[in-house]
Amino acid sequence: MAKVRKGDTVQVITGKYKQKRGTVKRVLPESNKVIVEGVNIVKRHIKARSQIRQTGIVEVEAPLQVSNVMLVCPRCNEAVRIGFREENNEKVRFCKNSACGATIPDATGWVRHTAD
Template sequence: MKIIKGDNVLVISGKDRLKTGKVLRSLPAVGRLVVEGVNVAKKSRRPRKQGEKGQIVSLPMPIDASNVKLLCPKCGKPARVAYKAAEGRNPKEKNKTRICKKCSAEI
C-alpha cells in the first residue's frame, strides 16, 4: 500500500468525499485505512467499571485505501505516489522512497 500512517489524505469517494484527514492506522492486510474524522460511526460503549456510565463515542471506521489520494506535504496537491529506489542502493531491496507524481519531491 502506498499510503502509510501519518499521511494526510483526501477522500475521493463515498459519503465523506472531499474530506481530508490524517491516516491514523493502515490495515495493509485488507487494503484499508483509518482516517481521522472520516467514516465516523457512533458506537455505544458499555460501562467498564462500577459507577461508570455507558456512553456513545464516535470512532472513525476503516475505508478502502483506493478511495483516498495522498495530499503531498510539499506541493499540497492530491497526487499519485510513485516509488523510487533510494540512491546508490539495490532497487530490489526495501530501500525505496516515495515520490509525488506532481512535483517529484520525495515524501
C-alpha cells in the first residue's frame, strides 16, 4: 500500500517549489514519482499533429520524487509522516503527529478496506 495516493494533498519539502502545496494528479509507482497539480511546471514544445491538440510551447507539470513530498494531514493541516495500523481488520493510514494521530482517508473520503 502506497503512502501517497491520487487525490491526496501534499507539500513539497525540498527544491525550487519548497513549501508549496498541491493535489496529487497521478502516481507513478514504477519510477517512485508523483505528479502534483501546480508544482514543478516545465515548458514543452509540442509539434502540430491534429487540430484538437494545442501546439507550440505548453506548460505542463513534471514528476517529482515521492521522497520530496509529504502528505498534509486533513485534521491538523500540517505536513506529517504517516504510518499504517489495523482498525477493524483493515489496514489504514494514520498521522504520526503526536498531538493528532488521526486516520487519513483516501481522496474519495473512504478508508481503504483491504489488508495488503
